Amino acid sequence: MDSQPRIGVVGATGAVGTVTLALLAERGYDRVRAFASSRSAGSRVPFGLDELVVEEATPAALGAGDVDLFLFSVGTSASRELVPVASAAGAICVDKSSAYRLADGYPLVVPEVNGRRALESLERDRIVANPNCCTIPLTCVLKPLHDEAGVRRVRVSTYQSVSGAGAQRMDALAHEIPADHDLVMDWTWEGDESDEEAKLRAETCKILELPDLPLSATCVRVPVMVGHSEAVWVELERPLSPDDAAETLREAPSVRVIELPGFPTPAAAAGEDEVLVGRIRRDAAAENGIALYLSSDNLRKGAALNAIQIAELLLEGVAARA
């Protein structure tokens, strides 16, 4: 591979795709192409100080073998159709849909938590799944606490911004009058749980490699443009004081502890790369319980940034093998 990889961003006109292009430009990548559906083929999207012309993401285009790395942020059905074609043509594929996240044999990766798993994909089809935008910050916080004192049980309540539901929903919120703002649960029901709540549990268990970890979630959409927040109650195997939990999290990668009287907010997290964590305190309702609150940018660490970090691990892995 040349020193600069040839990169394709698929879903380049979407909420995640536009942030992906901005981050790639910031990081100095310049061999980048933008792909989306036939609806926006031929339109232009910003790329640093330039623009890219959007190409249609046909199987023929993605299977041509002239791209080293594809970053997919399209829906699950489009990913199921396009990712195998790109992979068969030899490209590394990082997919942000649900298509591969829980499928056996596909790594589901948060680099700070289980980055080594990404490299396993180089032995097979080079496809790595990027987790859900609430799972990523949650595991960034749970992993260091688990290493310190063993995580036994987790309860979480989310406050998720509309950008998590895509560019059209951002546009709808921008045009909604404040009197119409509401809190909603706009996911698909799987019995008495939403699919978002089920994903948060299953993905967290897979990433932490704790298949039986009890995790109960209530996911809520709030009228905020960017930034997801989570109230988290963690029961630990061993006692850990709030001060020691805070110290553990201060040392954790990609985590920034917000000291009282401050607290994490979506506005403070938006545009930032780190997961903001605060309100770290004893959970009076549990033995060895710690309660905390986090906010993170769902389009950056929750999606585009995490995927680019996965891709960079894979590109390093390929270079190391060459």
Ligand SMILES: NC(=O)c1ccc[n+]([C@@H]2O[C@H](COP(=O)([O-])OP(=O)(O)OC[C@H]3O[C@@H](n4cnc5c(N)ncnc54)[C@H](OP(=O)(O)O)[C@@H]3O)[C@@H](O)[C@H]2O)c1
């Ligand atoms: N938003 C988040 O915070 C977040 C976080 C993690 C993961 N994700 C996942 O990332 C994916 C995209 O989310 P988003 O929020 O960016 O959605 P979005 O704003 O609705 O954008 C969807 C993008 O996919 C493209 N697309 C749709 N169908 C396609 C097809 N058949 N072929 C090629 N391109 C197609 C769209 O192109 P057109 O302009 O041509 O329609 C658009 O660029 C979803 O799977 C989502 O679950 C999102």
